[in-house]
Each structure stands twice: as C-alpha cells, then as structure tokens.
Amino acid sequence: MAGIYIHIPFCAKRCIYCDFFSTIQSKKKGAYVDALCGELVERRGYLLGTVVSTVYFGGGTPSQLSFHDFSRIFDVIREYYKVSDECEITVEANPDDLDDSYVEQLCMLPFTRLSMGIQTFHNPTLRLLNRRYLAEEAVEAYGRCRKAGFDNISIDLMYGLPGQTLEMLGDDVARAISMRPQHISSYALMYEEGTPLWKLRQEDKVREADEELSLSMYSLLVNELKKSGYQHYEISNFCLPSYHSRHNSSYWQGEAYLGVGAGAHSFDGNSRQWNKPDLDAYLATRPFDREELDLATRYNEFVMTRLRTMWGLPLKLLLQDFGMSLYEHCLLMAQYYLHRGLLERIDDTLRLTPQGIFVSDGIMSDLMWVD
Ligand code: SF4
Numbered sequence: 001m002a003g004i005y006i007h008i009p010f011c012a013k014r015c016i017y018c019d020f021f022s023t024i025q026s027k028k029k030g031a032y033v034d035a036l037c038g039e040l041v042e043r044r045g046y047l048l049g050t051v052v053s054t055v056y057f058g059g060g061t062p063s064q065l066s067f068h069d070f071s072r073i074f075d076v077i078r079e080y081y082k083v084s085d086e087c088e089i090t091v092e093a094n095p096d097d098l099d100d101s102y103v104e105q106l107c108m109l110p111f112t113r114l115s116m117g118i119q120t121f122h123n124p125t126l127r128l129l130n131r132r133y134l135a136e137e138a139v140e141a142y143g144r145c146r147k148a149g150f151d152n153i154s155i156d157l158m159y160g161l162p163g164q165t166l167e168m169l170g171d172d173v174a175r176a177i178s179m180r181p182q183h184i185s186s187y188a189l190m191y192e193e194g195t196p197l198w199k200l201r202q203e204d205k206v207r208e209a210d211e212e213l214s215l216s217m218y219s220l221l222v223n224e225l226k227k228s229g230y231q232h233y234e235i236s237n238f239c240l241p242s243y244h245s246r247h248n249s250s251y252w253q254g255e256a257y258l259g260v261g262a263g264a265h266s267f268d269g270n271s272r273q274w275n276k277p278d279l280d281a282y283l284a285t286r287p288f289d290r291e292e293l294d295l296a297t298r299y300n301e302f303v304m305t306r307l308r309t310m311w312g313l314p315l316k317l318l319l320q321d322f323g324m325s326l327y328e329h330c331l332l333m334a335q336y337y338l339h340r341g342l343l344e345r346i347d348d349t350l351r352l353t354p355q356g357i358f359v360s361d362g363i364m365s366d367l368m369w370v371d
Pocket residue numbers: 010011013014015018019020022059060061094
C-alpha cells in the first residue's frame with residue numbers, strides 16, 4: 001500500500017509562528033492546480049503501480065481550493081492511480097472556510113476525513129497568533145461538519161502558547177474532549193527563526209514556555225486525553241480506538257509515498273525526493289532534489305519513526321532489513337533504557353514506556369548509528 005500527499009501552499013493570511021511553505025498569492029491557484037495535475041500524471045510510475053490506500057491534502061490551507069479545483073485533482077488520481085476502495089482521504093481545513101455551502105461541497109467530494117486546525121479556544125491567543133477565527137466560530141464549524149456527515153474529524157491543539165498557563169491548557173483540552181473528535185494532534189509552539197513570533201520574543205514582547213512548564217503541559221494532555229478514552233498512539237497524536245491517521249501512520253511504518261506540489265517530499269523506500277519550496281519555480285519547471293539513503297540513514301529513520309508509535313520497533317524486521325551489526329547495536333544501546341523502565345521489550349517489539357515518551361528524543365538519538 002502507498003500514499004499520496006498533495007501540498008496546497010495557499011493561506012488567506014499568515015499565522016505569526018508559521019515557517020511552513022505557504023503563500024498568500026491566491027491569483028496563481030488555477031495555474032497551481034494545473035501544475036499539480038500535470039505532476040500527478042507525469043509521476044504516475046513513482047509508486048510502481050502500488051495500490052494507493054491514503055491521500056492527504058495538506059498545506060498551507062487546502063480549504064482555500066474550490067470544489068472545482070478538488071474535482072480536477074480527483075479526476076486525475078482516479079484515471080492514473082489504483083486507489084483502494086477503503087482509501088482514507090483527508091483534507092486539512094481552516095475553521096473560517098467551513099461555511100454551510102463549502103461544507104456541503106466538501107461532502108460531495110470523496111473525502112473520508114477532515115482535519116481542522118483549531119489550536120486553542122482562547123480568543124486573545126488566537127488573535128495574537130493571527131489565526132482567522134474565534135473559538136466560537138471554530139466550534140460552530142466543527143458542528144456543521146459533523147451535521148453534514150463527517151464522521152472522522154481530527155483537531156489540532158497547540159500548547160506552550162504565549163501567556164498560556166496549565167489551567168488555560170486544561171480548559172482547551174476539556175473543550176476539545178467535549179467535542180469528541182475522533183482524533184487530536186497536539187504540538188508545542190515552536191519559535192522558528194525569521195517568523196514574526198521569533199521577533200516578538202527577541203523584543204521581549206512574548207515569553208517562551210520554559211521546559212518544566214512544557215513538560216507539565218504535555219503530561220496534562222496525555223493524562224486527560226487517556227482518561228477520556230483516547231489512545232496515545234504516537235508522541236503527538238491521540239485517537240479514539242481505530243481512528244489513528246492511516247496516512248501519517250504509513251510514514252511512521254516506512255511505506256512509500258508520492259508527494260506532489262511545491263515543497264512536497266516523496267519516498268520510495270530507498271530514496272527521498274523533494275520539490276523546491278518555491279511557487280514560481282514549481283509553476284515553471286518543477287525543480288527537485290533527490291537523496292539516495294544509505295543503510296545507516298535508513299536505519300536511523302527506522303529507529304526514529306518506529307519508536308514514535310505505540311506499535312513500536314519490530315526487532316525481526318530490524319534484523320532482516322539492516323543486518324546483525326545494526327541489530328546488535330540497537331539492542332546494546334537499548335539495555336540502559338530497558339533497565340530504567342523507559343523502554344520495554346515485548347516479544348519481538350521494542351517500545352517506549354509511558355515514562356519513556358517524555359524523554360523520547362534522547363532515547364532515539366542514543367539508539368541511532370553515528371559514524
Ligand atoms: S494556516 Fe497553517 S500554513 Fe497557513 S500560515 Fe497558518 S499555520 Fe501556516
């Protein structure tokens with residue numbers, strides 16, 4: 001099985017923390033959809049005819065596309081790819097775009113899953129971040145999508161926001177749980193160099209949450225969501241049973257995927273390829289780079305992605321794909337953490353324990369291979 005990722009780099013306005021590749025030049029949308037369709041046709045051999053089991057429209061803001069834009073892309077996918085009948089098809093949407101008529105149109109397209117970037121229910125923080133909606137509007141948009149028939153909705157929440165206390169995050173988590181989405185992704189706010197948020201911190205106008213507060217926030221999230229029946233299936237992702245993101249899980253399981261659009265990455269099992277994150281260049285000649293992955297790099301990615309999830313790292317597969325010396329290296333480096341209860345080995349699988357999740361970066365980097 002394989003996946004297709006489609007990058008839609010348009011946003012109505014920029015959030016102050018964002019360093020993703022996106023643009024507010026909406027005039028080029030039509031030309032961009034033409035180019036996306038062209039790339040899908042041109043690269044139809046990339047997945048070697050493997051059945052496509054997930055399609056993901058990410059951004060930017062995919063909900064900036066019209067019904068007509070999506071229809072054109074789906075026509076090309078249907079014509080040139082083998083798509084599974086059970087294909088998970090996700091669209092990321094900004095709550096502000098989800099009015100009655102747009103939701104109705106989304107329902108006429110083959111989406112099976114909707115991902116809404118809510119981030120927080122605290123209106124002053126939404127304004128500070130330059131998000132386009134208020135909390136009440138996001139809740140209403142969610143309700144509209146539910147009513148229209150979307151039965152698999154994910155919401156994003158952020159923590160470590162400027163001025164956010166543990167109590168404020170507790171309120172956000174409680175509101176999110178009360179909406180009962182099938183899936184919740186949660187990320188710590190990052191201060192990326194060059195963003196307006198970075199500048200505000202330089203000028204001492206906002207303060208970054210310190211490590212202790214960030215850890216307490218993460219712990220609150222994990223505990224509250226678990227208490228409410230959400231599985232903590234990946235470091236930053238939670239779901240009601242059986243509602244994990246199949247698309248993102250396929251990245252963590254090392255499956256092949258084709259990424260189309262400016263800045264999109266593709267992976268075929270042995271090499272990685274990525275389009276340059278430049279809209280005009282994409283429209284003109286679609287320049288891309290490619291990297292063959294050597295054994296050590298593939299092993300390091302295997303450790304990093306497999307340990308992120310509750311399914312853990314399958315040791316037999318490690319031995320089979322990477323050979324005895326990397327297998328032994330992994331087990332040797334794991335001993336320290338196994339003894340301290342931060343990793344557990346159950347049959348053939350090595351997994352982070354609930355305590356290990358809090359120090360996962362250090363564990364993964366110790367298990368990696370460094371020349
Ligand atoms: S909507 Fe998403 S991609 Fe667009 S600016 Fe905000 S965070 Fe970045």
